Amino acid sequence: MAAASLALASFGGVVQADPHPWQLNMERGASTWSHVPYDLNNISLAVCVVIGVLVFGAMFIAMFRFRKSRGAVAEKWAHNTVLEVVWTTIPVVILITLAYLATGGLTSWADTTGSQMTVKVTGYQWKWRYDYVSYMGKPIEKVGFMSKLDQQSDDTRQLDSGMDPYAVKVGDEHTYLLNVDKPLVVPVDTKIRFAITGGDVIHSWWVPALGWKLDAIPGIINAAWTNIKEPGTYRGQCAELCGQDHGFMPIVVVAKSKADFAKWLAEQEAASKKASPPPAPFDAAAAASASNSVPAVPQG
Amino acid sequence: MTRSWRTATCTPDPSVEASGVTQPIPDKHAADSRRGVRRTVKILIAVVIGFYLLAFLQILLMK
Amino acid sequence: MSYAATHDQHDDHHGAPKSFFQRWCMSTNHKDIGTLYLIFALTMFFIGGSFAMTIRAELFKPGLQLVQPYFFNELTTMHGLIMIFGAIMPAFVGLGNWMIPLMVGAPDMALPRMNNLSFWILPFAFILMLSTLFLPGGGPAGGWTMYPPLSLQSDSLAYVVFAIHLMGISSIMGAINIIATILNMRAPGMDLLKMPVFVWSWLITAFLLIAVMPVLAGAVTMLLTDKYFGTSFFNPGGGGDPVLYQHVFWFFGHPEVYIMILPAFGIVSEIVPTFARKPIFGYKAMVFALACIAFLSFIVWAHHMFAVGLPLGADLFFMYATMLIAVPTGVKVFNWVATMWGGSMTFETPMLFAIAFIILFTIGGFSGLMLALVPADFQYQDTYFVVAHFHYVLVTGALFAIIAAAYYWLPKWSGRMYNEFWGKVHFWNSVVWVNVLFFPQHFLGLAGMPRRIPDYNVAFANFNMISSIGGFLFGASQLIFLGVVIHCVFFSKKKATDRVWEGAKGLEWTVPSPAPHHTFSVPPVIHDEELAHGNVHA
Numbered sequence: 001m002a003a004a005s006l007a008l009a010s011f012g013g014v015v016q017a018d019p020h021p022w023q024l025n026m027e028r029g030a031s032t033w034s035h036v037p038y039d040l041n042n043i044s045l046a047v048c049v050v051i052g053v054l055v056f057g058a059m060f061i062a063m064f065r066f067r068k069s070r071g072a073v074a075e076k077w078a079h080n081t082v083l084e085v086v087w088t089t090i091p092v093v094i095l096i097t098l099a100y101l102a103t104g105g106l107t108s109w110a111d112t113t114g115s116q117m118t119v120k121v122t123g124y125q126w127k128w129r130y131d132y133v134s135y136m137g138k139p140i141e142k143v144g145f146m147s148k149l150d151q152q153s154d155d156t157r158q159l160d161s162g163m164d165p166y167a168v169k170v171g172d173e174h175t176y177l178l179n180v181d182k183p184l185v186v187p188v189d190t191k192i193r194f195a196i197t198g199g200d201v202i203h204s205w206w207v208p209a210l211g212w213k214l215d216a217i218p219g220i221i222n223a224a225w226t227n228i229k230e231p232g233t234y235r236g237q238c239a240e241l242c243g244q245d246h247g248f249m250p251i252v253v254v255a256k257s258k259a260d261f262a263k264w265l266a267e268q269e270a271a272s273k274k275a276s277p278p279p280a281p282f283d284a285a286a287a288a289s290a291s292n293s294v295p296a297v298p299q300g
Numbered sequence: 301m302t303r304s305w306r307t308a309t310c311t312p313d314p315s316v317e318a319s320g321v322t323q324p325i326p327d328k329h330a331a332d333s334r335r336g337v338r339r340t341v342k343i344l345i346a347v348v349i350g351f352y353l354l355a356f357l358q359i360l361l362m363k
Numbered sequence: 364m365s366y367a368a369t370h371d372q373h374d375d376h377h378g379a380p381k382s383f384f385q386r387w388c389m390s391t392n393h394k395d396i397g398t399l400y401l402i403f404a405l406t407m408f409f410i411g412g413s414f415a416m417t418i419r420a421e422l423f424k425p426g427l428q429l430v431q432p433y434f435f436n437e438l439t440t441m442h443g444l445i446m447i448f449g450a451i452m453p454a455f456v457g458l459g460n461w462m463i464p465l466m467v468g469a470p471d472m473a474l475p476r477m478n479n480l481s482f483w484i485l486p487f488a489f490i491l492m493l494s495t496l497f498l499p500g501g502g503p504a505g506g507w508t509m510y511p512p513l514s515l516q517s518d519s520l521a522y523v524v525f526a527i528h529l530m531g532i533s534s535i536m537g538a539i540n541i542i543a544t545i546l547n548m549r550a551p552g553m554d555l556l557k558m559p560v561f562v563w564s565w566l567i568t569a570f571l572l573i574a575v576m577p578v579l580a581g582a583v584t585m586l587l588t589d590k591y592f593g594t595s596f597f598n599p600g601g602g603g604d605p606v607l608y609q610h611v612f613w614f615f616g617h618p619e620v621y622i623m624i625l626p627a628f629g630i631v632s633e634i635v636p637t638f639a640r641k642p643i644f645g646y647k648a649m650v651f652a653l654a655c656i657a658f659l660s661f662i663v664w665a666h667h668m669f670a671v672g673l674p675l676g677a678d679l680f681f682m683y684a685t686m687l688i689a690v691p692t693g694v695k696v697f698n699w700v701a702t703m704w705g706g707s708m709t710f711e712t713p714m715l716f717a718i719a720f721i722i723l724f725t726i727g728g729f730s731g732l733m734l735a736l737v738p739a740d741f742q743y744q745d746t747y748f749v750v751a752h753f754h755y756v757l758v759t760g761a762l763f764a765i766i767a768a769a770y771y772w773l774p775k776w777s778g779r780m781y782n783e784f785w786g787k788v789h790f791w792n793s794v795v796w797v798n799v800l801f802f803p804q805h806f807l808g809l810a811g812m813p814r815r816i817p818d819y820n821v822a823f824a825n826f827n828m829i830s831s832i833g834g835f836l837f838g839a840s841q842l843i844f845l846g847v848v849i850h851c852v853f854f855s856k857k858k859a860t861d862r863v864w865e866g867a868k869g870l871e872w873t874v875p876s877p878a879p880h881h882t883f884s885v886p887p888v889i890h891d892e893e894l895a896h897g898n899v900h901a
Contacts, residue, residue, distance in 0.1 A: 165425040
């Protein structure tokens with residue numbers, strides 16, 4: 001019974017936000033679109049399994065039936081036009097079907113219009129920055145923060161730390177290398193548009209539960225959207241080699257109900273107003289004597 | 301007699317050495333091959349240099 | 364006899380130069396140069412393999428136990444560069460050098476002295492590249508793909524770029540040599556459509572090489588000028604675009620992977636008919652499929668860039684074109700199976716590796732098809748699913764074909780039979796452990812494990828441990844191969860016949876085993892019945 005449920009869970013279908021041990025297949029995901037890669041994956045896998053069974057089956061039969069030690073005498077034929085036409089046409093038909101399904105899925109992904117919220121994501125070596133741009137048509141002022149690997153994971157991952165990765169948990173969840181100090185908080189049931197860019201080298205923003213990843217490239221603003229159905233915590237990782245800590249800059253998205261999110265956002269806006277009072281009038285003398293140093297950019 | 305590295309792999313054939321033949325023995329296949337190789341190599345080197353030039357010229361032009 | 368009797372066979376003893384330096388450093392002999400390439404490739408394979416062993420050792424358990432993350436990135440980068448440019452490609456060039464003249468009845472390659480230069484560039488280039496590991500700042504650590512801006516952060520960029528230029532020049536000269544040889548030096552009667560499929564595969568591969576190596580040269584030169592000469596090709600601050608590099612690189616990179624597989628297809632098309640004692644099914648279709656695959660390989664490059672943010676139309680075009688390649692590739696697989704069907708098969712080691720190739724390469728092809736579907740690729744890109752895919756097609760694909768070819772032709776090269784029992788031990792170990800190594804990586808990718816990371820969440824631990832065990836045992840099994848080869852060349856007492864394999868057909872089997880230093884100094888007389896594809900009508 002336990003084995004059966006493990007097998008079922010391993011093969012997906014049950015939404016689990018984190019990867020779990022012995023996981024065999026991807027998850028259906030938590031957004032309105034994330035079932036698209038899941039379905040395509042399963043359909044194409046099924047097609048491949050069927051073709052594989054037929055082709056490998058034929059091979060194994062041949063290896064048994066047509067062995068010299070069994071007395072098989074080699075035929076001389078080397079052509080069969082009908083067969084060749086059939087096994088060229090059938091794959092084409094299968095491919096056209098898969099292409100049709102994939103085209104529909106891709107077109108729906110590419111359409112970011114009608115978004116109710118915009119978040120800007122910037123990849124840095126080796127952390128993410130989230131800036132809230134607008135929500136429900138209203139611009140958001142100064143809600144933005146860096147999001148980096150949580151301290152416990154960071155301490156544990158040091159070479160020869162002697163610490164146990166299995167001990168890095170949030171409740172029952174094993175969150176080693178999948179947790180951050182400040183997660184991205186978003187509302188459910190809202191079409192959220194992401195504007196993704198890079199601050200130094202190419203990174204890639206990926207949360208499997210949302211169903212897609214998109215590269216964070218300096219000089220380019222890439223756009224994608226999501227609409228999360230269920231509240232929860234969704235974890236991902238950087239998915240483009242970006243230097244020594246590429247494996248240590250995870251992503252956490254916390255999806256709250258719209259009410260909870262509105263409350264959270266209001267708190268953030270209030271906190272940022274208190275933290276940065278309106279700027280003082282420009283003082284030329286003070287500016288002239290101020291230091292000229294520029295903060296150092298992290299080197300690779 | 302020391303031999304140059306260029307003829308190191310040749311087996312001296314006494315009949316050829318004796319007669320002092322200095323013209324190549326007629327061999328149409330070898331001659332055709334030689335001509336063909338030269339033509340092929342000329343074309344391919346031109347193509348390769350062309351590709352390199354395309355690649356590097358665009359570097360200069362786009363600088 | 365299908366070749367005019369000359370004094371060649373007896374020439375064997377005076378054929379090869381006596382001095383070691385003369386024979387090996389100044390060689391103009393396609394057989395010796397072929398041997399040099401193969402020994403070089405085998406050495407690089409073990410070096411690149413040792414990097415892989417360290418990688419798998421680090422990934423054995425979660426947590427960092429062995430290496431710092433930056434050095435781990437150097438290891439993965441060098442593993443890729445060495446295996447691709449130092450092991451797989453030179454091995455195919457070595458096989459081509461050895462066999463193409465023999466298969467077409469030519470006395471040697473068209474440009475024997477350039478052939479020598481092509482080879483000797485490589486040890487120099489690789490010593491240069493490997494030496495960067497010992498420089499302050501270390502070797503390249505931006506992946507074998509060297510995407511900017513990351514790759515520009517490496518201190519050793521100039522050395523790596525120079526090494527790559529050298530390797531490219533070596534490949535281009537080799538390709539010119541191969542084309543010139545095949546087009547001009549075939550014996551009279553060896554028409555193009557009577558040539559062995561292996562020769563066709565190399566003819567087409569050579570054109571791919573000429574087309575794309577200059578592109579790689581351009582791409583890495585732009586990296587160099589961006590870092591040292593003030594250009595901004597890939598620097599948005601200067602008006603450039605990092606994605607431009609990816610386009611240029613993959614325009615090279617995709618044909619490159621076909622360069623690494625087409626000769627493998629050729630090898631399998633030689634071996635299966637021999638051991639099935641039946642002609643290859645659909646010879647012309649096989650040749651045509653090779654050409655189609657080569658052509659299509661030029662228009663699919665952006666399937667390596669689906670997560671970059673390409674416009675919708677581009678995504679769709681590259682998806683469709685990529686899926687199309689499955690058609691000619693499928694035709695080849697079906698034709699191999701149809702060659703086996705109705706044959707009279709025996710399962711010596713070359714045939715075992717060839718059959719394993721067909722099955723396991725096809726599995727790699729399946730994951731490739733899945734990767735082609737863009738929405739699905741959004742989840743697969745940069746994960747272990749991709750790592751599993753390309754290792755299936757490159758290790759159980761290209762590498763197994765190279766090993767199969769080595770077993771197949773070693774008796775012809777050395778004049779002695781290898782030990783069939785140990786060959787089979789090598790085979791079974793390789794085939795079992797390679798699947799233990801790479802199959803779980805599909806699951807890791809689907810579960811969400813990114814690639815190029817030295818450490819991972821504990822959920823990924825189980826399959827990583829299994830994969831690492833497979834890696835250690837697969838690596839160890841290759842030492843069996845080393846033993847079999849050394850024993851065959853130096854210690855085996857079993858002499859090989861000229862034909863070696865009962866079902867073998869073709870010019871290369873008409874010369875003695877071991878093949879004399881000089882063969883076909885006089886072009887052979889071609890009898891169609893003795894060729895593998897002498898009587899092709901469709």
